[in-house]
Each structure stands twice: as structure tokens, then as C-alpha cells.
Amino acid sequence: MQLYNKLSAKEREALLEEAGEDRLTISFYQYAKIGNPELFRNHLFIAWDELEILGRIYVAHEGINAQLSVPAKKFNAFKGFLDGIYFLKDIRLNIAIEQDLKSFLKLKVKVRSKILADGLNDATFDVTKKGEHVNAEKFNQLISDPNTILVDMRNHYESEIGHFQGAITPDVDTFRDSLDIIEEDLKEHKEDKNLVMYCTGGIRCEKASAYYKHKGFKNVFQLEGGIIEYTRQVRDNELENKFIGKNFVFDHRRAEKISEDVIAQCHQCGKPCDTHVNCANEACHLLFIQCEECAAKMDNCCSDHCKEVNALPYEEQKALRRGKKNSNKIFKKGRSEVLKFKV
Structure with a gap:
């Protein structure tokens, strides 16, 4: 029974490009009481791996949170599978406005304590009594x-x-x-x-x-x-759009353009820009906004230090990273003293 990915992200990316078939980026969530999240996780992985579905899915006792890349030709089979689960029947599916073959490159179904980290420990709080x-x-x-x-x-x-x-x-x-x-x-x-x-x-x-x-x-x-x-x-429905700028999304696309307005600025030079990137230095990987000119000048890095590290041979970079933890730096997305124009 296969319950893990056999292909690396690079291998999967090459296969997707070779196939060239349309895929749909879809997200959905549902709060529900799941008695055995581990068993449910395995059930999802087996079924979705067979349908060539990729994505990031969290399962917990409180429900499911899923972001997926589904082959367009297998959408009906995917929908039929969901409808066969009582608390997911006719679930609203958010289909991305902009599609991308490579929005996800692996299938990851993880069991978590909650599908949305909230830091709450209030036993009297009922998430189903919503607005x-x-x-x-x-x-x-x-x-x-x-x-x-x-x-x-x-x-x-x-x-x-x-x-x-x-x-x-x-x-x-x-x-x-x-x-x-x-x-x-x-x-x-x-x-x-x-x-x-x-x-x-x-x-x-x-x-x-x-x-x-x-x-x-x-x-x-x-x-x-x-x-x-x-x-x-x-x-x-041809309604007035009251959203300005881009909608940040949590896949390889990083954002969908909703209006033509650019309301942010490059964190390095201050030029109007709303393109998020990750620092090319793998020991940093900081998420920040960078324009094309700064990307060329800084070799896709967030600082001169990262630029120097990224220019080293790969084995030297690995040696520098060994034993070091950068999770806090990475977690503080867009917050770093090296970013001069972070608003």
C-alpha cells in the first residue's frame, strides 16, 4: 500500500510539462468531527494518488483543509469521490482564477492537531456556531x-x-x-x-x-x-470589484491578480512592485517583494550576505547550513533588517 510520494518535485515537474494536460487548482475546507484522522488521511492519499491529484491537505479531529491540483479530465471522478463522504457532499470548491500546471508538485496529506492553527484552548468555544x-x-x-x-x-x-x-x-x-x-x-x-x-x-x-x-x-x-x-x-455577475491589487495564494503561483493596481513596493529599492519571491540562498529562503531590476542585481537574494553565500559551490553552502536552524527567520515573512523598504 503506497502512502508516500515516489517522485521528487523535479521529477514530477518534468512529467507535468511533458504531459501538458490541463489541471485545476482547487481549495476547500470543512469543519467536521473526524474520529480517526490517521485512517481518513490514508483513505484520501490512496484515492487521490490514483487520480494523480497533487496538493497540501491537513486533516484533524476538527475537519479538513485542502489545496489541490487536479487533472481537469479527472475532475468529475474527484467530485464523485468527495460526494461519497457524508460531510463533504456538495462541498463548495474554490477554483482558482488563474490556472498553473505546477501549482503543486507533490501530494502531502498530513494529520494535524487542528486544520487551522489558532492558539485557542477554550473548551466552551464551538467552531460550528459561525457568523x-x-x-x-x-x-x-x-x-x-x-x-x-x-x-x-x-x-x-x-x-x-x-x-x-x-x-x-x-x-x-x-x-x-x-x-x-x-x-x-x-x-x-x-x-x-x-x-x-x-x-x-x-x-x-x-x-x-x-x-x-x-x-x-x-x-x-x-x-x-x-x-x-x-x-x-x-x-x-458583472459586480463592482472592491478589491485592489493581488490575492496572495499558498502555492507555487504565490498570487492571483484581481485588479491592475500595484499597491506594494519592492522591499529593496522602493519601486512599485507586488511580486513575492523567496531568497535564493537556501539557508535563508526569506519571503519578500523584489522587482526584476533588484532580482538581476542581487541574483535573486535578499541581501549582499545571501548573495555571497549563494555564489559559493553547492557543497560549501551545505556545509555552512549544517546544524543551523533558520525557521524563525523564514517564518517572519517579509520582516528582516536587510529589507530597506518593507512598509
């Missing part, structure tokens, strides 16, 4: 109401390149950081304001809306399907 879901049309109406407070539930590096007009964009590194900050900042408006939230695909708002209702907020709303579904409805 009201609203579509794009209702969302536009709500955020035009002066009695509404609009909050971006994403992290700083996401909202930096794109967000809804007039939204509060907390300067946070993680979802768990934003929960307490927003509650404190808005505590005077628990009963007299509409609290409207949005995120990439809806999963963070789902948990946040239930959390804020638990904390006493009366009028809680969330954008159904997040920015991904909002964009689709705006285009399909």
Missing part, C-alpha cells in the same frame, strides 16, 4: 454601510499586496495573533456595528466568526468562499 455567510453582492452592500467594520483576517505579507478598500489590515504574522488584537481594538462595538471579515478562501473567517460570536459580538458576517469566490462572482 452569517454572505455572497459578493451582499458583501459589497455591507461594506458600503457606514455602520460596518471590515477586517482582513490574513497576515501582513498577504494584505500588503492586495486588500479590500477601507479594510482594517492587522500587522500580524499569524492568524492567532490577529484574534486577540481585533477583539481588543473593536471591543466597544460588539453590539452597535456590523463586523464583516474576509480571507483567502474562507477558512480563517469561519473560525474567527465563531470566535467573535463566542466573545459577544452580535452582528458577525464573513465573505463566503473568501477573495477567490468573490472574484469569480464579481466577474460572472
Whole structure:
């Protein structure tokens, strides 16, 4: 029984390019009570590996969070498989606006304690008692109401390149950081304001809306399907688009362009730019915004030091990395003293 990837990312990339077949980048989530996440994880891996599905999936006792690359010709088989699982039947699937053959290069199904890390240990908090879901049309109406407070539930590096007009964009590194900050900042408006939230695909708002209702907020709303579904409805129904810039996504594409506005700047020279890259130095791998000119000048690195390290023979780079941990530096996406124009 195969429960692991046989091919490396490079081998898979070569096969995808050779095949040249259309693939769909899809995401979905569902909060549900899963008794045996490990068994469910194995069931998913076996079925999706057979369908040549790639992606990153988290399974926990509280549900599933999935981001996938599905062969277009096997979409109906994939949908049929989901419909055969009682809590995933007719689940809303967020299909990316921009498609890419290589959005994911491996199938990773992991068991986690939660499908969304929230830092909460409140046994009285029920994630299923969520706020009201609203579509794009209702969302536009709500955020035009002066009695509404609009909050971006994403992290700083996401909202930096794109967000809804007039939204509060907390300067946070993680979802768990934003929960307490927003509650404190808005505590005077628990009963007299509409609290409207949005995120990439809806999963963070789902948990946040239930959390804020638990904390006493009366009028809680969330954008159904997040920015991904909002964009689709705006285009399909010819609605006014109130999102400016790009939508950050967690696959190899890194972002989808929603409007022509460029609201961010290169972290190295300050030129208008909204292209996220990872530092080419594998010992750093810092995520930051870099324009084409700086990429050429810095050899795709974030600093002169990383440029020097990246120029060394590969074996010397490996020796320098040996025994060192850079997780904190990598985790602090877009935050480094070497980035002169980080807003």
C-alpha cells in the first residue's frame, strides 16, 4: 500500500510539462468531527494518488483543509469521490482564477492537531456556531454601510499586496495573533456595528466568526468562499470589484491578480512592485517583494550576505547550513533588517 510520494518535485515537474494536460487548482475546507484522522488521511492519499491529484491537505479531529491540483479530465471522478463522504457532499470548491500546471508538485496529506492553527484552548468555544455567510453582492452592500467594520483576517505579507478598500489590515504574522488584537481594538462595538471579515478562501473567517460570536459580538458576517469566490462572482455577475491589487495564494503561483493596481513596493529599492519571491540562498529562503531590476542585481537574494553565500559551490553552502536552524527567520515573512523598504 503506497502512502508516500515516489517522485521528487523535479521529477514530477518534468512529467507535468511533458504531459501538458490541463489541471485545476482547487481549495476547500470543512469543519467536521473526524474520529480517526490517521485512517481518513490514508483513505484520501490512496484515492487521490490514483487520480494523480497533487496538493497540501491537513486533516484533524476538527475537519479538513485542502489545496489541490487536479487533472481537469479527472475532475468529475474527484467530485464523485468527495460526494461519497457524508460531510463533504456538495462541498463548495474554490477554483482558482488563474490556472498553473505546477501549482503543486507533490501530494502531502498530513494529520494535524487542528486544520487551522489558532492558539485557542477554550473548551466552551464551538467552531460550528459561525457568523452569517454572505455572497459578493451582499458583501459589497455591507461594506458600503457606514455602520460596518471590515477586517482582513490574513497576515501582513498577504494584505500588503492586495486588500479590500477601507479594510482594517492587522500587522500580524499569524492568524492567532490577529484574534486577540481585533477583539481588543473593536471591543466597544460588539453590539452597535456590523463586523464583516474576509480571507483567502474562507477558512480563517469561519473560525474567527465563531470566535467573535463566542466573545459577544452580535452582528458577525464573513465573505463566503473568501477573495477567490468573490472574484469569480464579481466577474460572472458583472459586480463592482472592491478589491485592489493581488490575492496572495499558498502555492507555487504565490498570487492571483484581481485588479491592475500595484499597491506594494519592492522591499529593496522602493519601486512599485507586488511580486513575492523567496531568497535564493537556501539557508535563508526569506519571503519578500523584489522587482526584476533588484532580482538581476542581487541574483535573486535578499541581501549582499545571501548573495555571497549563494555564489559559493553547492557543497560549501551545505556545509555552512549544517546544524543551523533558520525557521524563525523564514517564518517572519517579509520582516528582516536587510529589507530597506518593507512598509
